[in-house]
Amino acid sequence: MSKEGAAVFEDHLPIMAERLGGEGLIEEMCAGFWVLADAEKGVITLESLKKNAGEMGLGGLSDGELEAMLREGDIDRDGAFNMMEFCVLMFRLSPELMEESRRVVGEAVRLDFLDRKGFA
Ligand SMILES: [Ca+2]
Numbered sequence: 001m002s003k004e005g006a007a008v009f010e011d012h013l014p015i016m017a018e019r020l021g022g023e024g025l026i027e028e029m030c031a032g033f034w035v036l037a038d039a040e041k042g043v044i045t046l047e048s049l050k051k052n053a054g055e056m057g058l059g060g061l062s063d064g065e066l067e068a069m070l071r072e073g074d075i076d077r078d079g080a081f082n083m084m085e086f087c088v089l090m091f092r093l094s095p096e097l098m099e100e101s102r103r104v105v106g107e108a109v110r111l112d113f114l115d116r117k118g119f120a
Helices: 003-036 046-056 063-073 083-092 095-117
Strands: none
Touching: 003 046, 003 083, 046 063, 063 083
16 A cells, blocks of 8 residues: 555544534545456456446556555455455554544444455
8 A cells, every 4th residue: 555545534534523523524425446356356456447447536556556456355355356355454454444433333344344255
């Protein structure tokens, strides 16, 4: 993950969190998921990421940086982002947001994810 790429998320998420509240933010983040996702597969693949990154303001990232982003957030190692992996990555890329809303949003996302994956 490049510093440039991370800054895109860090600059916007705290503002979005304040404006939308926890639940609204999750909806916004999941809307971002569908912008980047392969609509047929229902996941974000490297191909769909490369194709749609510009729509999310990530057009300046190289293929290698997008690959690194996918590796970073691909928790179950299937080579694609599902919605929860994507949401978790968004939070991980924004330490300030995690600090501000860990209990109300971060924990809810994490616990929901762990519960779904059977890790809890
Ligand atoms: Ca995955």
